[in-house]
Amino acid sequence: MYVNVYRQHQNIWCVWCSSDAFSGLKSIDSDCLIPLREIVQITATESVSAIELEDFYIDEKSDAISSQAAVSYEFVEDGQRLAEVLKPFQTCQVIAVDTETTGLDSLKDRIRLVQIAAPNQPVIIIDLFKVAKETLAPLRELLQGTPIKVLQNAKFDLKFLQQAGLPIAGKLFDTMIAAQLLDAGVRSHGYNLAELVKVYLGEELSKEQQRSDWSHPSLSSEQLEYAARDAAILLRLREVMKPKLTGARLVKTAKLEFDCLGAIAQMELNGMLLDLSRWDSLRQELEQRRNQMAGALRQQFQPALLSAQLDLLGNEVSLNLDSQPQVLEALQQMGVPVENTSKLSLIPLAEGHPPVRALLDYRKAAKAVQAFASSLPKHVHPITGRIHPDYQQMGAATGRMSCRNPNLQQIPRDKIFRSCFIPAPGYRLVVADYSQIELRVAAELSGDRRMIEAYQNDEDLHRLTAALIADKSLDQVEKSERQAAKAVNFGLIYAMGAKGLAEYAYNNYGVQMSLKQAETFRKRYFEAYQGIARWHGAIKRKLPREMRTMGDRLRRWKDEPKLTELLNTPVQGTAADITKAALAKLPAALKETGAKLIGTVHDEILLEAPEKTAEPAAKILQQVMEQAGQRYLRKVPVKAEVAIALNWAEK
Incomplete structure (x- = not known):
C-alpha cells in the first residue's frame, strides 16, 4: 500500500492501489508515493484538531427538542426583562438564532424579531421594535459569546444583525450550507428551511406566516408561534446533520464554509462603488x-x-x-x-x-x-450609492462561489470596464489575485515533474509552454505565442478537445486558433507535460462517481460524469477552498487597518482601504492569501500578486 507524499499528513492512501475512495487526486508518478508504513503522525496544525472536532460537537448527544414536543416561547417586549430571560443561554454550548424582517434588503429593511433557541429552554422572541437599543447589551453579549450559533441561510441574518448593531461572532453552523455540502452536487431538493425539514426530519413545516406583515405594531399569536418554531427546529436539524457530515468526511469542509460566512456577509454589505x-x-x-x-x-x-x-x-x-x-x-x-x-x-x-x-x-x-x-x-443602491451583489457561497458543484444581482464576476477584464470601479474619496482599492492557482493545483495533483520544477524555480510557465509547443527556445517566444500558451495551459489541464480549446482561446484571451493549430498544440502539450497526461489517462480509465478536493470537499455524480468535470472538480474546487480559507482569516487580520472586504472573483480578492493604511493592508492581504494556499499545496509554491490602485483596472 502507498500514500501520496503531498497528502501524507492526512493518511490518504493512493487511489490507484485500493484507495479509501479519495478518487483521482493523487500523483501517479511513482516517486510521489511512499509506503504506508512510513506515514508520520498527524499533527493538530495540519488537520482539523481535536479541539475543533469537539467544538463541532460531532459525538455529543445533546437533548434536542423532540419532534413531538410543543414549542414553548417567551415574547420579550421589555428591555428590563431581557437580561433575566437570556441568563440561562449564556452557558449553553449551542444556540439557534433566527430573525424575522420587514423585507429582504438588509440596507433599507429592518429586523422585527430575533429568536434564540437552546435545548431544554423556551424560545426567546425579542421584539426589536419595542425593546430599547440601550437595553440590548445582554443579547449583544450572547451573540458575541462562546455558544455555537446555528442558523439557516446564515448570511441573510448576519447582514441584518450587523446593521442592527448586533453582530455575531464565534463559531457558526449553517444548516443550508451543511445540506449543500451533503448533496455534493447531486441536488434533489431545495434548500429553504421547509425543504430541509422535510428531507432530514420527515416533517412538514408551515411557512404560511413567512410573508405576513412583520411591521405591524401588534403581532399575532400565529406569527409568534411560527417564529419560535423556525428557531427551535434548527437545533434538531443540526443533530441530524452532524453524523452525516462526519460519515461523509465533510467536517473540515463544513468548518471552512462556516468560517468564511462573516467575510462574505461583509463583502455584500460593503459593496463596490461605480463611477x-x-x-x-x-x-x-x-x-x-x-x-x-x-x-x-x-x-x-x-x-x-x-x-x-x-x-x-x-x-x-x-x-x-x-x-x-x-x-x-x-x-x-x-x-x-x-x-x-x-x-x-x-x-x-x-x-x-x-x-x-x-x-x-x-x-x-x-x-x-x-x-x-x-x-x-440599475443595481446601484439608492441609499449607499454602491453595488451590493449577492454571492452564492456554494454556487458551483465544485465549491466555487458564484455571484448575481449583478454578476460582478462576469465583468470583462478589459480596462475600459474595470476602470469604472473606484474607491470612495480618501480610500484606495487593494486588489490581489493568485498567480496561476489552478495550474499550480494541477501540478501538485498530477505530480508533473516539469511543471513542479518550473514553479519551484519561479519560471514563467506560460513562456515555457509556448516554447515547448512551438519548439523554440525561451528567448525566442513572442508575446502573441505566450498569450496563446495561456489558453493552452488553462484549457488543457481539463482535457479540452481541439474545438473547445479554439473557442476557449478566443473567448478568454482573444486568441484566434484554427482547428489544425489547436490539434497540434494539444498533441505537443501532452508530450511536454507527461505527468498531466498520465493523470488524465488514469482518471479516464476509472471514471469514478465521486471526487474530492485536496481539502476533502466532496462532489458526486448521479450519472456517468464527463472527463472534463472529473478533472475540473479537484482543481477548481481546491482553488476555491484556498480562496475561502483566505477570506475566513481576513476580517480579523485587517481589523487594525480599517480596510474592508468589497468583492471576490474566484482567485481575486478586493479591499477598500484608507489611504494611510493601504500599504499595510496590502501586505496583510498578500500574506494571508499565500499562507492559505500553502495549507493545501505542499510542493508547489503559492504566490499572490497585489496592487494598490485608484480603480479596478490598475491591477
Missing part, C-alpha cells in the same frame, strides 16, 4: 461601436442572400443579425463551410474567413452592451 459618469460614457461608446459594426456587417452579408428580403410594399428589408437562418444563409453563400452559427462552429473558421471574424466581434460588442453597459447602473 456612473464614466460608465455612462462607456455605454455610449459601446453602443456606437456596436452600431458601426452592425452596419458594416450588413453591408458584407446582404448581397450574399439568395434573394433580397422584401416587405409587403416590395422594399428591401435590412438583414436581421440576430436571425440565425438569415446569417447562416449569408455565410453559406459567401463560401463559409458552416452548418450552424454557434460560437463553437464559427471560432475555428474565423482566421480564414473575415466575415466570420466580423460576426464574432459584433456579437461580443452586442453582448457587452446588453449584459453589462445598460443593466449595471
